[in-house]
Amino acid sequence: MLSATAVVFALISWVYGQTYSATYAPSDLPQTSEQGQSGTNQCGSTNNQTSSCQNVYLNSVDDFCFYAPPEPGANATIGDTERIEVSWCLKDGYGTRTIPPNTLSGAHFVQTPDYVQVTGVGNLTLVNIPAGDTGGELDPHGADGNGNPIGGLVFSSAFTGTLTQLHEWTNFMSDSEFCFRGCKDGPNAPALCQHIYDTLGCMWNIPGNYSAGVFERCDGDTNEPMGVYGTSTFFQGEPVTPSAHPAPPSSMCTTFTTVGAVALSTSASAGTTSLASSTATGSHSSGTSSVSATSGTQKSAAVPMYAPGVLLQVMALVAGGAAGVMVIA
Ligand SMILES: *[C@@H]1O[C@H](CO)[C@@H](O)[C@H](O)[C@H]1NC(C)=O
Ligand SMILES: *[C@@H]1O[C@H](CO)[C@@H](O)[C@H](O)[C@H]1NC(C)=O
Ligand SMILES: *[C@@H]1O[C@H](CO)[C@@H](O)[C@H](O)[C@H]1NC(C)=O
Numbered sequence: 001m002l003s004a005t006a007v008v009f010a011l012i013s014w015v016y017g018q019t020y021s022a023t024y025a026p027s028d029l030p031q032t033s034e035q036g037q038s039g040t041n042q043c044g045s046t047n048n049q050t051s052s053c054q055n056v057y058l059n060s061v062d063d064f065c066f067y068a069p070p071e072p073g074a075n076a077t078i079g080d081t082e083r084i085e086v087s088w089c090l091k092d093g094y095g096t097r098t099i100p101p102n103t104l105s106g107a108h109f110v111q112t113p114d115y116v117q118v119t120g121v122g123n124l125t126l127v128n129i130p131a132g133d134t135g136g137e138l139d140p141h142g143a144d145g146n147g148n149p150i151g152g153l154v155f156s157s158a159f160t161g162t163l164t165q166l167h168e169w170t171n172f173m174s175d176s177e178f179c180f181r182g183c184k185d186g187p188n189a190p191a192l193c194q195h196i197y198d199t200l201g202c203m204w205n206i207p208g209n210y211s212a213g214v215f216e217r218c219d220g221d222t223n224e225p226m227g228v229y230g231t232s233t234f235f236q237g238e239p240v241t242p243s244a245h246p247a248p249p250s251s252m253c254t255t256f257t258t259v260g261a262v263a264l265s266t267s268a269s270a271g272t273t274s275l276a277s278s279t280a281t282g283s284h285s286s287g288t289s290s291v292s293a294t295s296g297t298q299k300s301a302a303v304p305m306y307a308p309g310v311l312l313q314v315m316a317l318v319a320g321g322a323a324g325v326m327v328i329a
């Protein structure tokens, strides 16, 4: 059944030109949200390490999740398990798995007017990714229209103060690197969370700071959409892959000595931003730190995900947009 909120959000999505089959609130989630889902969206509030919860929360550097395999094993590469990944979070309380202590060695959370993202490094074999897996891309647009993972839902409180679904998102995971961008619903969301560059890895798709040894939360400017260079759009597979866009400036950074299961100790490098008050801000002029893209180290995923589905997906989007169809499931 549709709640009034879902209808309102569906209308907003329609006005923006996107068609979403539903909008969920974390307080009112179904057991599953897509057909063929291996896990659940109804997760309770107590984490455990066999949880099959597939809800991700992107709130801050000490409160985010990503997708990783439910079981370890040589066959648990992201490419092999993309349809069944489960959610791993830093915080208890979401009914997901907990990212084990010492998994992450660096994480950088940036909030821009249009998206939130977290980029970093670690030993992600501790979340079941086999050593040697150069990784793959996860997003809500699998070849059959369901997500990778099927039924994955992403929420953030960054933009409204309350947990709101972000319909467009992209998450790259490998054995040693992760990045997750969740876009605020709106006309720019599909481009800023583009999912068609699935073999080009974190640093090309989600420019940012991937340094180890630092956990920080910053404000930032919105980057240009991945793959779009002025009026020209690059498509994966073309002979020359252009450079990633440089990461835009960030500011108001708050650093943490560590995150997750270990006690936090904070120090605000720019003074005024506290984690509790991290709401979206339109422009960032204080410029206390500037993040530049790590150059020349683009990582390619070994497994091209659902490339054949991309064209279908684009066609479906175009057709849906042209017809102005509002889909409500
Ligand atoms: C673990 O979490 C899942 C939610 O995905 C729940 O169904 C299951 O009962 C929990 N297991 C334990 C042992 O608490
Ligand atoms: C791993 O995948 C290969 C190829 O699909 C398959 O032959 C093998 O049985 C799988 N091994 C396990 C342990 O699932
Ligand atoms: C990752 O953690 C595992 C388990 O503790 C360990 O065996 C492995 O050496 C670690 N890998 C790296 C690259 O540190």
Ligand SMILES: *[C@@H]1O[C@H](CO)[C@@H](O)[C@H](O)[C@H]1NC(C)=O
Residues within 6 Å of the ligand: 209, 210, 211, 214, 216, 253, 289, 290, 291, 292, 293, 294
């Ligand atoms: C990443 O962030 C750290 C901590 O703020 C900073 O020292 C470092 O210079 C940044 N790296 C890049 C490439 O911007």
